[in-house]
Amino acid sequence: MKKLVFTAVLFAGCIFSTVFANAQTVKVGLERYFKNSPSISISDSLIKVSIGNGAKNAIGLGKSYVMKPISKSYYSIGKYYKTYNLAEKQLVHYIGNSCIPVLTDNGWTIYITTDSKISKNGMTKVATGANAVVLSVNGYNKFIVDGSASARVSTNNDVVNLTKSKYRGEIAMYVNNSTITPINFVDMEQYLYSVVPSEMPGSWSVEALKAQSVAARTYTTNSLGKHGVYDLCDTVHCQSYNGINNEYPNSTTAVQGTAGKRLYSNNKLIDAVYFSSDGGATLSSEDVWNNALPYLVGKKDNYEKDCKKWERIFTYTDLTNIASKKGYGVGTVSDLVAGYNENGVVTSLTFKGSVGSKTVTKEEIRSAFNVSADGSLSSRNFTITKSANGVTLTGKGYGHSCGMSQYGAKAMAEAGKNYIDILKFYYTGVEVK
Numbered sequence: 001m002k003k004l005v006f007t008a009v010l011f012a013g014c015i016f017s018t019v020f021a022n023a024q025t026v027k028v029g030l031e032r033y034f035k036n037s038p039s040i041s042i043s044d045s046l047i048k049v050s051i052g053n054g055a056k057n058a059i060g061l062g063k064s065y066v067m068k069p070i071s072k073s074y075y076s077i078g079k080y081y082k083t084y085n086l087a088e089k090q091l092v093h094y095i096g097n098s099c100i101p102v103l104t105d106n107g108w109t110i111y112i113t114t115d116s117k118i119s120k121n122g123m124t125k126v127a128t129g130a131n132a133v134v135l136s137v138n139g140y141n142k143f144i145v146d147g148s149a150s151a152r153v154s155t156n157n158d159v160v161n162l163t164k165s166k167y168r169g170e171i172a173m174y175v176n177n178s179t180i181t182p183i184n185f186v187d188m189e190q191y192l193y194s195v196v197p198s199e200m201p202g203s204w205s206v207e208a209l210k211a212q213s214v215a216a217r218t219y220t221t222n223s224l225g226k227h228g229v230y231d232l233c234d235t236v237h238c239q240s241y242n243g244i245n246n247e248y249p250n251s252t253t254a255v256q257g258t259a260g261k262r263l264y265s266n267n268k269l270i271d272a273v274y275f276s277s278d279g280g281a282t283l284s285s286e287d288v289w290n291n292a293l294p295y296l297v298g299k300k301d302n303y304e305k306d307c308k309k310w311e312r313i314f315t316y317t318d319l320t321n322i323a324s325k326k327g328y329g330v331g332t333v334s335d336l337v338a339g340y341n342e343n344g345v346v347t348s349l350t351f352k353g354s355v356g357s358k359t360v361t362k363e364e365i366r367s368a369f370n371v372s373a374d375g376s377l378s379s380r381n382f383t384i385t386k387s388a389n390g391v392t393l394t395g396k397g398y399g400h401s402c403g404m405s406q407y408g409a410k411a412m413a414e415a416g417k418n419y420i421d422i423l424k425f426y427y428t429g430v431e432v433k
Helices: 006-015 084-094 188-199 206-222 249-257 316-325 406-414 419-426
Strands: 025-029 040-042 047-051 057-059 065-069 073-076 099-104 107-113 124-127 133-137 140-145 151-154 159-161 166-168 170-176 179-187 263-265 309-315 333-340 346-353 356-361 382-386 390-396
Touching: 025 188, 040 170, 047 099, 065 179, 084 099, 084 107, 084 140, 166 179, 166 188, 179 188, 188 206, 188 249, 206 249, 206 263, 206 406, 206 419, 309 316, 316 333, 316 346, 316 390, 333 382, 406 419
Parallel strands: 099 140
Antiparallel strands: 025 179, 040 065, 047 057, 047 151, 065 133, 073 107, 073 124, 099 107, 133 140, 151 170, 159 166, 170 179, 309 390, 333 346, 346 356, 382 390
16 A cells, blocks of 8 residues: 655656656665664675675675674774785784774775784774674674675676575665665666565456556655655555565566556656555545645546455444544544545544544544554445444445555456556546656
């Protein structure tokens, strides 16, 4: 599910033109498995290491490597070498002292620990910088990367294996408070190879997957820089992404078949939000968040027949507890009343209690229940059946219901519609280019 970011819409209108470079790099924070990890393991026999986008140094020291942050004071010998091997050969001159090769902005050098007995004449005392990491093989520290930018790792085949998944492109080791969050620098189209089947089953119709590809590409472009250090994370907070592990031939074909295409309204990139299932009707942006956008207009969806169905049962005691935890101040709840729009979607929900009433609207209709055992409501397309003891909510759909319904896209494709038909149905008045 994608949340609308209105600032991104305005930002996009200012700087993004309708023409994009063929190769556009996306920086993806790999939070799902690795956020704030004490160390990162790389399962490759030959890797290339660089500082930021600097010169790449081929390293072949084993079948796997471990990188972890390091914060320590050393003495630098002040001499620099072109390669790791040349620096490593110099260690013979410091036998009996704790020393290690180091990749710096100026090339390879050697750091010696401050407690070493060797004369420090001509050496400079240094403290490792905020980006410093040490690389080890089989438990032995082999070298340090200590530069003005994060250490980056790549391979000859441009695929880096981080044990839990393989990722195209390069991996930067972002250090923060003695932990590492890897950042995947990857071409946008290759990023979409994984995103599209992660967000929509790769076995679905190619036309539905093409619609997902264009929506995801547009959403990605509008989200560049969303996380500051990186553009997007790899979870559903942004877009689900799991590297090569999630790639699927059908969806890769869809990405390639729509290469570079994005969605525009009045020549500005739209915020191409999407969700799982609308249950028969979508909602306008102002009915979900705040601003009214001309391309996010709610409508009846007669294509989505195979809706996700759900049911939630609440006693009046449950509703009283929910209202209390949310701070509604209504006392003992005795009734729950819904208001509907012309398409049968709930636009207001009122908790009626012994000392007052509280009406919630927009996404708070769903999130009002996030303090209950089963969390927020799946959708706002539901009816209420009342009994002496409580209420039963019977609903259809899953998600915020604004933008493109993925199950609706599937149904439209199965009905013979192409991806442009699908996109123009869910995003009013847009152009695909």
